[in-house]
Amino acid sequence: MKPGRGKMSGGFGGPGGKRPLGFGGPRGMRGAVGGAKPKNASATINRLLAYIGRDKIKILFVFACVLGSSLASLAGSYILRPVINNLVYSDGTAKEKINNLVIGILTMACIYLAGVVCSYLQQRIMIGVSQNALIRIREELFRKIQKLPLKYHDTHTHGDIMSRFTNDLDAVGEMLNNTMSQIFSGIITLVGTVALMFFTNWILAIIIIVTVPLMVYVGGMIGKQSRKYFIGQQQALGAVNGYIEETVTGQKVIKVFCHEETVVEEFEFLSDNLREKQRKAQFFGSIMAPVMGNLSQISYALSATIGGVLCLTLNFDIGGLAIFTNYSRHFARPISELSMQMNTIYAALAGAERVFEVMDETPEKGDSPDAIEICSEANRVEGAQPIKGEVVLKNVTFGYVPGKTVLKNINVTAKPGQKIAFVGSTGAGKTTVTNLINRFYEIEEGEILIDGINIKNIKKDSLRSNIAIVLQDTHLFSGTVRENIRYGRLDATDEEVVAAAKVACAHSFIERLPQGYDTVLDGDGANLSQGERQLLNIARAAISKAPILILDEATSSVDTRTEKYIERGMDRLMKNRTTFVIAHRLSTVRNADLIIVLEHGEIIEQGTHEELLGMGGRYYQLYTGAVELD
Structure with a gap:
């Protein structure tokens, strides 16, 4: 009874041609569909600045370049x-006026060239930062x-998590590459422009300032x-x-279920929601520039008139009037540039x-200060306590959701080397038991002991490295077959890889x-x-020297012929290991030392195969087909 993973949850239940009534889709989708309120922008900016601030020297140099530019x-x-005044008011000869004009142009060219160099260095360094x-x-x-x-x-879709690594971080990068330096440049330009405007003509300066x-x-x-709307856009994009x-x-x-x-209808619903959020976000982001531009034109016309x-x-x-009208544009430019960056800023x-949000999530509970390390007797580690x-x-007793119990008062004892099998209906709590042994979840009541040590007092890394697991859902990583098998123990030799593959009947x-x-x-x-992917998963577990083995429907994905090979390999694999087997095929657990029947989170029967058949109870009904494993 694992918590829902949001996989197509409720997605296929809608009436034909209509948006599904109970539309759930991925779990991360619901909040995005409904939109969201703006959050604390200042706190977000401060956190971003903290990451940039680690390159203080480069930032100071960037600011110096921005100042120079x-x-x-x-x-x-x-x-x-x-x-201009020389051309209009000077009484000099035409030659003198031309010479002064050339000198002025060259001076301007040198100043602007210095500004170009500063801009180049600023952009190059800021991108690195x-x-x-x-x-x-x-x-x-x-x-x-x-x-x-x-x-x-279990409660967040993979696509939404990946979207935070890609789309969301790309938006942040776009802002950091350009917008940060433009904001600083705009502030300097604004302050400098105001100062020169008052120096040129205080009357006109006051008129311009009034429009601010x-x-x-x-x-x-x-x-x-x-x-x-940009917040809603990013959430809808993640959905x-x-x-x-x-x-x-x-x-x-x-395709199997036609x-x-x-799914096209559901995707269109999500796509329409994204389109609506993007339309509003882009509209309000794009009208900023023209609106601010028109307002700046008003101030420009006032200053000129x-x-x-x-x-x-x-x-x-006249020269003062010329530069003042130019400065009036300078005055509006940083505001206009910032407004044009609003799309980038808000998306970022x-x-x-x-x-x-992900960074602020509560991490997995850490180890207690006095937690110890354990190791198998076959693979002793210095300072670790060997276990059998x-x-x-x-x-x-345990429940995934507070107030909803999944396991109730479970008592199981597995001796070293024993094979313990869990059987029962889907949702009875079989996989939950193995999740708790690995401390993927913390139990509410009771305790789990390994060689008399409460697992809460064992370091999680040490605990999990001593438990080999073969899951029902196979997963292989990009890489060679050898590397995927060696994933079970990274220091394994090539010979051990081959030996593990032979144990799992994968070598051929x-x-x-x-x-x-x-x-x-x-x-x-x-x-x-x-089936071949599952065999590699089994080989990955075989290469581990873990004294405890968990097989969660390990043979459910292979054919009957392959299953027989695997069973022989499993017998060798389980030798001298404490093994927990979860199986729907009851034929695979007949040789278990103890079979535990779970129903609704409670143990209703336990014993060997022959003992349970002799009881004529639930296991007998399941084995003989009197009832089905639902």
Whole structure:
């Protein structure tokens, strides 16, 4: 009775041609469909700045380059004033005016060239800084994913998690690459422009400054709406990615049950939701620039008109008017540039919030300070306590959800080398027992002991390295066959890899592969059959020297002929190991030392195969086919 993984949950139940009534889809999807309220932007920005701040020296150099570039732009514009005044008011000869014009142009060229160099260095260094910050965030996020409990992965779709690594971090990178330096440049340009405007003509400066509150108010109103929709856009994008990942990996199931049209309808629903969120986000993000541009044009027209009047009435020089109108554009430019970056900023903040949500998740409970290490007697480790493999469950009670009990007062004793089998209906709690032995979940009541040691007092890494597991769902990594088998124990030799493959009856089919053990597997072993993939999983467990073995429907994916080979290999594999077997095929557990029948989280029968048949109870009914394993 594992918690739902959000796989097609409720997705196929809708009436034909309509959006499914109980539409659930991936679990991470529901919040995205409904939208979300804006969160704390300032806290998100501070966290991003903390990652950038680790390159303090480079940041200071970037700021120096931004300062140089901004000052060069302002100074270059100011050179126009003496150049124009020289042409208009000077009594010199034409040759002198031309010489002064050439000198002014060359001076401006040198200043602007210095600004170009500063801009180049600023951009080049800032990209390096932003990429360093991104790799820190990405690595910290990946490390956090490894520390999260299994419950988190059970309740979040893979596609939504991957979207945080890709789409959300890409949005953050786009902002760090360009927007941060542009904000600083805009502030310097704004302050410098205001200072030069007052120096040039304080009357016109006051007129321009008066328009600022209007621009700030309008920009704030648009920005508030824009940010809300960008958060919804990133969440909706994660939901779409999650659904795509589900349907692509489950394509065979979809085709088997002829649900192609249904999943298309569900995808269209999610896609329409994403489109609506993107439409609103892009609309409010894109109208910022033209609105601010038009407001700046108003201030430009006012400065030009009133400046012309001042030239006629108060002897304001034409050169001053020319540079002032230019500065009025400078004054509006940083605001306009920032407004044009609002799309990037809000998308990045929304993406960063989603990334930090994962980072802020409660990690898997750590080891107690006095936790010890254990090892098998066959693979002794210095400082670790050797164990034989006795496993005892005492009065274990557990539920995935508070208030909903899955296991009730379970008592099991497995002696070293014994084979314990769990049978029962689907959802009876068989897999839950093995999850608790591995401490994938913490029990609510009772205790689990290994050689008399409470597993809560054993370091988790040490505990799990001494338990080999073969799951019902196979998973192979990209790499060679040899590397996938060696994943069970990384220090295993090539000879041990081959020996493990022989134990699992996998050696013969591996030898027939194009490159044998060096054959590269791609796409979770897509070039192998389901049975062959399972054999490699069994070989991976065989290479481990763990004294405890868990087989969760290990032979469910192989044919009857292959199953017989595996059973012989399993007998060798289970020798001197405490083994827990979960099986629906009761024929595979007949030789178990103890068979435990679970129903609704409780042990209702236990004994050997012959003893249980003699009872004529639930096991007898299951074995003889009087009732089915539902």
